[in-house]
Amino acid sequence: MPANRGEPLQQPGFAEAPHYHGHRERLRERFREVGADALSDYELLELVLFRALPRRDVKPLAKALIARFGSFAEAIHAPDARLREVNGLGEAAITEIRLIAAAAARVTKGQVKQRTVLSSWSTVIDYCRTTMAFADKEQFRVLFLDKRNQLIADELQQVGTVDHTPVYPREVVKRALELSATAVILVHNHPSGDPTPSQADIQMTKQIAAIADPLGVAVHDHIIVGKNGHASLKGMKLF
Known part of the structure; x- marks a missing residue:
């Protein structure tokens, strides 16, 4: 053995x-x-x-x-x-x-829903970055708010290519009126990672605001998110 x-x-x-x-x-x-x-x-x-x-x-x-x-x-x-x-x-x-x-x-969206959006801006940014910052195609979403600035709906409006998303300003405002929203926050991502707004981003924001304002719908902000951070067009005074 x-x-x-x-x-x-x-x-x-x-x-x-x-x-x-x-x-x-x-x-x-x-x-x-x-x-x-x-x-x-x-x-x-x-x-x-x-x-x-x-x-x-x-x-x-x-x-x-x-x-x-x-x-x-x-x-x-x-x-x-x-x-x-x-x-x-x-x-x-x-x-x-x-x-x-x-x-x-889901967790970050729940946090946004439970709070008045404009008093918890960091939570809104966290939610936008979590849901969109790492996507490989451009996405355009809208947060619809009531008169107390609480979230009525969060809707993904369009998905585009790696560097372009078609946005139809009249459709955005039409949807806000359907939901009885008094304000919106526009959000989209830059798959490149750089959240710097383009001239097209600025022009589109101005077009939506021009249609929305006379109808009693305020555009609170347009937030662009990317892997490298975020940009606020309102904070940058671009519309």
């Missing part, structure tokens, strides 16, 4: 636990004890991927996502087509990533 050479005998029917199981529990424990701020972006992504990939070491995959997209926020908002380009990332994992992005948007 061959010598054991000092290796521990493995009991029949019991496979040795994969090395990453201990890592998973340690990471979960650190999250429970000290919170997300103590974790790097790739570690937070690991936690997201654990459930979708229960029998794999997901650390290399999480690191690959950060390397490709740049940050946790950019990874969870990346388009499905680009996520599928990452080797080893299947549909179950993409669904988990999408769920995190949707949850973040």
Whole structure:
């Protein structure tokens, strides 16, 4: 009978636990004890991927996502087509990533709904950036407000290309009247990451305001969001 050479005998029917199981529990424990701020972006992504990939070491995959997209926020908002380009990332994992992005948007939208919009401007900006800043195509949305500046509706009006969204000023104002809104906040994103308003952005804002004002609908602001921050046309005195 061959010598054991000092290796521990493995009991029949019991496979040795994969090395990453201990890592998973340690990471979960650190999250429970000290919170997300103590974790790097790739570690937070690991936690997201654990459930979708229960029998794999997901650390290399999480690191690959950060390397490709740049940050946790950019990874969870990346388009499905680009996520599928990452080797080893299947549909179950993409669904988990999408769920995190949707949850973040739902939370920030709820915060906007619960407050008077103009008295919680930072919450509005957070919501706009969460929902649109990392999109790969331009989107144009409108926040419709009542006379107390509380949110009536938040509607995505148009989705365009990487650098243009068709906007129809009369349709925006028509919808405001249908909802009995007395004010609107216009929002769109720049997929390039730079939120600096273009001349077309400024002109479109002026056109909407010119139609809306005589009908009793105020344009409170036009906010442009991007990965690198946001711009307020009202704050910049551009309309």
